[in-house]
Amino acid sequence: MTVAVETGLWQLDHTASTVAVQHKTMWGLVTVKGSFNALSGQGEVKPDGTAQGTITLDAASLDTKHTKRDKHLRSADFFDVDHHPEITFAVQHAEARSDDTAQITGELTVRGISRPQSFTARVTQADAEAVTLEAEFTVDRAEFGMGWNQLGMLRGLTTVVATLRLTRTA
Structure with missing residues (x-):
C-alpha cells in the first residue's frame, strides 16, 4: 500500500481490529451502536502495490449491549444468522494514494446478497x-x-466504522 508495505501475504490481527455499526432509530432520536466481536x-x-483480500465478520457476534435487541438483529428480520x-x-482492488489514504473497491455480502462498495481508508500506520x-x-x-421497520422507527443509512490491522505472514 504505502512504500513501506511490502508485497506478500497479510493476516488480519483480530485483537487490534474493530468493525462497528451505527444506525439511527426511534425516529432518528437514538443512535444504536454495536460492534462485531x-x-x-x-x-x-x-x-x-495494489492489494486484494477478504474480511469476514461472524454476524452472530454483533453486540449492541442490549440482549433483546441483539437477538432481534440476529433474526430473519435483520441478519438472519441461522441462514x-x-x-x-x-477487497477486489486497494491502491495507496500519496496522501496516506487508500482507495478500496470491493463487494460487501450480507444475508447472501452482494453489492459493490467503494470507500477511502486512512492509512494510520504502515511498515x-x-x-x-x-x-x-x-x-x-x-x-x-433488511427492510424491517416497525412504525417507521428506522431511518437513514447504517454507518460502518472499521479499524483493521494486518500483519505480514509471508
Whole structure:
C-alpha cells in the first residue's frame, strides 16, 4: 500500500481490529451502536502495490449491549444468522494514494446478497511488518434484504466504522 508495505501475504490481527455499526432509530432520536466481536481476514499485496483480500465478520457476534435487541438483529428480520452466519467484504482492488489514504473497491455480502462498495481508508500506520487502516462508510440495509421497520422507527443509512490491522505472514 504505502512504500513501506511490502508485497506478500497479510493476516488480519483480530485483537487490534474493530468493525462497528451505527444506525439511527426511534425516529432518528437514538443512535444504536454495536460492534462485531469475531472477525478474520487476509490479503495479498502485489508487486504493483495494489492489494486484494477478504474480511469476514461472524454476524452472530454483533453486540449492541442490549440482549433483546441483539437477538432481534440476529433474526430473519435483520441478519438472519441461522441462514447467513457470515458477512464478508471481498477487497477486489486497494491502491495507496500519496496522501496516506487508500482507495478500496470491493463487494460487501450480507444475508447472501452482494453489492459493490467503494470507500477511502486512512492509512494510520504502515511498515514492513504491519499496516493499519481506518475507514468509515455508509450502507443502505434495505439493499441487503433488511427492510424491517416497525412504525417507521428506522431511518437513514447504517454507518460502518472499521479499524483493521494486518500483519505480514509471508
